[in-house]
Amino acid sequence: MKGIITAVSSESDPDTGTARACRCRTSPRPGAPAGSAEERFRGLLEAAPDAMVIVDDGGTIRLVNAQTEALFGYRREELLGHPVEILVPGRFRAHHAAHRDGYTHNGQVRPMGAGLELHGLRKDGTEFPVEISLSPLETTDGLLVSAAVRDVSERKAAEERFQALYEQQRHVALTLQRSLMGTPPAVPGLETASRYLPATQGAGVGGDWFDLVPLGAGRVGILIGDVMGRGLEAAAIMGQLRSAAHALAKTGMRPSELMHALDSIVAELDGPDQLVTCCYLVVAPDAGEVTVCSAGHLPALVAEPGEGVRSLEAPVSVPLGVGDHPHQEATVAIAPGSSLVLFTDGLIETPAGDIEEQLDALIDALDLAFASAHDLETVVDDVLESVLPATEHHHDDVTLLLAQLPAAPLATATTVLPAAPASVSRARAFLAETLAAWDCAQVADDAGLLVSELVTNAVRHGQGPVRLQVRRNSTELTVEVSDHSHHPPRIRPAGADDESGRGLILVESLAGGWGVRPADDGKTTWFTLRLEPV
Template sequence: VEARSRYLPAARAGVGGDWFDVIPLSGMRVAVVVGDVVGHGIQASATMGRLRTAVRTLADIDLTPEELLTHLDDLVVRLSEESGEDGAGEVGATCLYAVYDPVSRQCALARAGHPAPVLVPPDGPPRLLDLPSGPPLGVGGLPFESAELELREGSVLALYTDGLTESRERDADAGQSLLLEALSAPADSLDVACDRVLRTLLPSGSAADDVALLLARTRGLPAGQVATWDIPADPSLVAPVRKQVLEQLSTWGLLEASFTAELVVSELVTNAIRYGSPPIRLRLIHDAATLICEVSDTSHTAPHLRRAKTWDEGGRGLLLVAQLTQRWGSRHTTDGKTIWAELGLLDEE
């Protein structure tokens, strides 16, 4: 995604607990998040910092939006209990978390008591997304729901905190109407759109509450930059798979990455055949800077690095993958797991 943002602290109370983030995920996916901690001052800022760090940590293990909010809710409950105040809810927050996949163009979103985001299609009027609202963070024990929708390339998601749309002079509905009006006008860039939103909703240039605004324009990955193979669970077929990978890299003009990619693919596919469960699928994704190798199977057992002893015949494969790639990891899916590794394409330049 292409993202631009604005943040305005409350005019009198100073910095508070609003935050936003754009988090790169595996498989060229990206997470966008916006949140709002109740209150202002040092305590709210400290809580915000802890929640922002927690979101980044939970995003790194590729939790679904509703699972991430469930873990974040548990954290807020614990923070409330540790605050020493009587009763739950002394520490509270709202949050909206979304994950966009540029390959499938699918976006999964979930919110915890946070204002609904606005979707601006590339050729239509903006509209509020109808998402399950979910309870605010810190209530505890209540479920969160996620929604999934397809976003065409060039769609803009507008995430914001209630300080933008609500004030003493107007309610949330009136503020959201103004926001839709501001986003409906054509803009040369997201920076221009951000500035117009602030001028429209905050003409005085200040607000009684913190204001966070994040605009994210989606980009799709062309189908020609993705290649997928179904792999039979037969170790003797690893060599033909490597050959197909080399042919694909040649088609893409990425032969400089062929040596490393061949080793990584061979290791990940062999591991999936030996220790995973069929069906097994190999996927290559690339853009100008990165080549990603992904191997998926239906086993939920995740691999881990271990240090092989001197005379061990195995145990060095994932260590080799870790040494040869920029990043590697695993993510659980509804059907099993995916092991992925990222190779840099610009290292020689």
Template sequence: FPVEISLSPLETADGLLVSAAVRDVSERKAAEARITELAALVESSQDAILAKTLDGRITYWNTAAQRLYGYTSEEAVGQHVSLLATPERKDEITQLLERLRQGEKIEHFETLRVTSTGAMLDVDVTLWPTRDAVGTVVGACAIVRDVSDRKRAEAELTELYRQQKHIALTLQRSLMGTPPAIPGLAAASRYRPATQGAGVGGDWFDLIPLGAGRVGILIGDVMGRGLEAASVMGQLRSAAHALAKTGMQPRQLMQALDAVVDDLDVPDQLVTCCYLVIAPDAGSVTLCSAGHLPTLVATPGDGVRRLPAPVNAPLGVGDILYQQSSAAIPPGAALVLYTDGLVETPGSDIEYQIDKLTTVLDDAFKLSGGLEEAADRVLAALLPDSDGHDDDVTLLLAQLPAAPLDIARTELPATASAVSAGRSFVVETLAAWGCAHRADDVRLLVSEVLTNAVQHAEGPVALHLRRTASELAVEVSDLSPQLPQPRLATQDEESGRGLVLVDTLADSWGVRPEEQGKTIWFAVRL
């Protein structure tokens, strides 16, 4: 083992003596070797390492610090560490030194530093105080790592993610479409994409004018997230819109949509959907829900309640016979439809959230601020953290149109006399309503439609007139399920021209299947 020997001469009476002191220096040698080893490690480190006094003067500067900042050890040692800070970050240096003076260790502090050439660096700095033998803080050390490449990569990834999300949301909004403004139907909608993950989802809604004052309202939610869900949503929305325009009953539309989902090349795809048809003249709403959340209805003076509806399985389950229901809804009442992103939150009971939504709506409508303000209040109450929801959210508020100004109805037998009786009823009714200027066109149209009903349908035949401020709608209903088909008649045919005439003279017309029979309707502008 290594020793240290000290020799000392001594004069004695017996002559000159030499004393020897032998000391074991193994621990000291080991410590010196360790210090040398650590110094070599510090000097060869790929991270910049520097030491400084508590007043900020640099006392040590390794080779990596020279490579990083461009200053040699001779140029840096003795300089104030603020040499490395940008002018606007000088106060940051002062604050860091104060924290070190208090004995605090600072880990992975990311900031900007400047090199000898003026270049800017993104750096990750870890600082810790150094102490003397009695534990007093006497200085500080710092390990500095250049993270500029990482920062650039993060910025590029963030921008790429932003672009991809923008593309996805643009695609989704394109697939979702913009519902048309429907005269007489006030509506307010809100859509919020998820702030976590891909953002894009499968929510959609639609407002569909069905003619003769009727309006269809659709809302749906494709289970899952991402472009696949948005793609399925787009296909279903287009199919649902086209099917609804045929005038089919809500339960029939759900049956057809279930077949569409089954045909999609997406295994185990489930979709919740709700379709309502508003009939203002009848003061009713017909509803079919495929596993969707309950529709709420806010009635003036009567608060907010759930609209009763049969419980049906979601679309995609298959082999389901969908059921619908009708409810009386007064003019001016508002329907509230939404997707689960609004009320389904982790750790919260969905029934409680729906009750909360009901309470918020009740308060909002009592303040009479309108649909837009009510929609804002709902989102503020149920989504207070606008940046923290992990599912897309759709909210739709639709206020039922006002009741028609006038309604007239009569029932006729399926005989030839019904045509002349129907014409007389129309002329008399329009004269009473002050609409005699349209009587000739309407009488001719009614004559054609009633003739078809008498010739091809089963009685009795119902004739229904409805007048609003801008439109007159006429409906002829019978018990035959056979729907008329427009066609071009040849020169020697007696029939085939009636619906062509209706299409020419009426501003709009259509046919809708009923639970029993069908209804042919047309409308003319007043």
């Protein structure tokens, strides 16, 4: 051979999974005898740490080294003069010769085997994973191709062990996050559909959360938030905030008050400065309105029947954790049957994308999905398919929640009474007349007793005037008594000889549910009674 190897490169064939040759030229050494060059080449061949197989342009093995014998289990004389396909697994042989012949006429310098699993075949019939580098070797006797073959069985086994460990840890992390997120309860009358997609990078956990909080009297609190950052730390903070927000919402706290309370909690968290975006909405289907407060969160959207999708107009303050900034709320009219759309930034934010354009694209996808789908589950799937065509490749966790408001109450009646003892009997009479007109005599006695207790409390301990509202749907009667005092009624123990103090105990015993809702101008005490089908 007249020369020594001066360049090596490699390439793989996507159809066969085997190696193509790559071009390597040799440079003659001026003044050096051919024999010494050949001896040097053979010495280098034997000293190579990898198995070296050299074939001619017909695919016949011409030279091998000792590493080849050790790796494949053949003696040298068993390989020389035989087709190289003897070392190729049977499932690749059918196309190997044709691709080999094509390469000898058009060798290319490219990495070999990128993204492919290559295998060699030992004499005993066992297969093993390999890496192969091919080098064309131009000689006076024609083109030879040198293949450097390395057994990567140990590395592949280590990679498989690492992958199994990674999947196990990821499963633990995702289980922890789902446990921290909890499962929002089903809310009667509120149809919902949601999806949470963990990030595909790292442990796959993050700071997204959402929650549905039944507030009683037909009202529902909807929470969505996003702890900035990813990993277990973000998930742990998310779990703390979700629990705190749920407990605060259950008190009937207004959205702006809840946001200020969460702001204080975030400020007290251990660790570096933490930012959290959050949005809290209180849905009042009976009033046809939504009260919303947003701390740096992406805008909530609303899809009204026949009107398309639009942003819910509400002020957006700074994220939680910034501190010393007021969080404002707004009450927005919304038609019965409308759907609220809440999401986190992973749905629309991309490193190279414009967020306004992505938001417009989301609104377009929602318009199309609501126009063609018959249920919220289908809408969610259609939107994700449109906005995230490759949901298996997203670098941030994604949350999407749809909530459809129930229809308006079947009937509503309201009266305003002075804060005077005579108002108790007037309230009973108004309620009895209303229930008779609605054909709800089945609950008239219990409702009359309970409204007497609530109006009595409002007259004695509140500030007038007293507002009584009664409404019903197909399954439930709701009665609300409002006054201008901010002090909520409380259950207190009554002695055996006490003539009062048992009113709220009676309410708790007879009502399907009851509670107190604070308002800017006072409070509202409510109870519900189940209506059986007539």
